[in-house]
Amino acid sequence: MPISTSYRRFDLGIRLGELLDQDVTAFPLQAPIRQIACASPGYVAVHGMPSHPRDLREHRCIGFRWPGHDTLYGWDFCEEGTWFSIPITGPLTFNDQRAALDAAIGGVGIAFWVESEIRRHIDEGRLVAMLTDYSAPFPGFALYYLRHRQRSAAVTALIGMIRQQVAAVPIIPPPTNAPY
Structure with a gap:
């Protein structure tokens, strides 16, 4: 909004x-950006890979809250041109996205962040990208x-x-x- x-x-x-x-x-x-869900290979081995964003309700998601805000940052996905939000729950909530990313690398759960910021971790095998078919670019x-x-x-x-x-x-x- x-x-x-x-x-x-x-x-x-x-x-x-x-x-x-x-x-x-x-x-x-800058060019359009997109956010993607990601988790460590160890997390995926134990908990599996979600096939649709609604499957995140059954996973350990790592929350993010903007400093000074009461609500969790929404995880938005796109299916057939329609955007929708998935409410998430999990063991940790941070107000620092780098800390959330570190927790995901450590196997705590699934994080949601800007692709350009996690690309290196995916390329080096520390993280696995998830639900990319539902992660559309936005301005x-x-x-x-x-x-x-x-x-x-x-x-x-x-x-x-x-x-x-x-x-x-x-x-x-x-x-x-x-x-x-």
Whole structure:
């Protein structure tokens, strides 16, 4: 759900593309990203591999809570173009995703994180990717600003410089169904 920015006074912001308000001008800073579930090979050997996101209800999922929030971060999946959330339960909840990842590597349960951050662990055999057919890409981070706000010359120059830098770097989207 977009977070309202219209009442705040700011020059620029960076936010996930899916969280942008309609009244802002934005451009992507990165390719679309996706999150995937993962666990250690040892966990999979003992508990098995879920075949559908609903199977996560029977697994030990490692929760994440944004600092200052009361609710767990939702695990969102996509099936036939429709997004849905799966409520998870498990032995641990962290407010640091790296700690959740360390717990998954240690065999505690299944973690859910940005693919680019766990790719190395998958490639090196410390983690096994799960449910990738249900892990669709979504808009990555974008720079945004209010359309109708008067900008200083410095802010306008910064926006132009960032646009040039982003355009100069090839943005390769993540695979949607990589063979893991």
